[in-house]
Amino acid sequence: MAEEKKTSKKAAKAESKKADKKSDKKKSKKNPFKSIASFFKSVRSEGKKVVWPKGKEVLRNSLVVLLVVIIVGLAIYGVDTVLSLGMKGLKSLATTTESTSQSESYDTTTTTEALEESTTADTTAE
Numbered sequence: 670m671a672e673e674k675k676t677s678k679k680a681a682k683a684e685s686k687k688a689d690k691k692s693d694k695k696k697s698k699k700n701p702f703k704s705i706a707s708f709f710k711s712v713r714s715e716g717k718k719v720v721w722p723k724g725k726e727v728l729r730n731s732l733v734v735l736l737v738v739i740i741v742g743l744a745i746y747g748v749d750t751v752l753s754l755g756m757k758g759l760k761s762l763a764t765t766t767e768s769t770s771q772s773e774s775y776d777t778t779t780t781t782e783a784l785e786e787s788t789t790a791d792t793t794a795e
Contacts, residue, residue: 722730
C-alpha cells in the first residue's frame with residue numbers, strides 16, 4: 670500500500686510537470702494583437718470608472734494654483750532683489766576700500782620720491 674502511494678505521487682508529479690510545460694507553450698504562443706486589444710479594453714473600462722470633477726471645482730483649483738504660483742514667484746523675486754542689492758553693496762564697498770588703499774600707497778610713494786629728489790638736489794647744490 671505504501672508503494673502504491675509512492676508510485677501514484679510520482680505519476681501525479683510527472684503529469685503536473687507535463688501540464689505545466691504545455692501551458693507554458695500556450696502562453697508563449699499567445700497572439701500579441703489579442704493582448705493589445707485586451708489592454709485597451711481594460712483601459713477603457715478603467716476610464717469609465719473615473720469620477721471627473723465639475724467645472725466649478727476645476728476653476729477653483731486652477732485659481733488656487735495660479736495664486737500660489739504668483740505668491741511664490743513674488744517671494745523668489747524679493748529674495749533675489751535683496752541678495753542682488755547686498756552683493757552690489759559689498760562690491761562697491763570693496764572697490765572704495767581698494768581705491769582708498771591704493772591712493773594712500775600712491776601718496777606715500779610720491780612723498781618718498783619727492784623727499785629723495787629734494788635731498789639729492791640739496792646735495793648736488795652744495
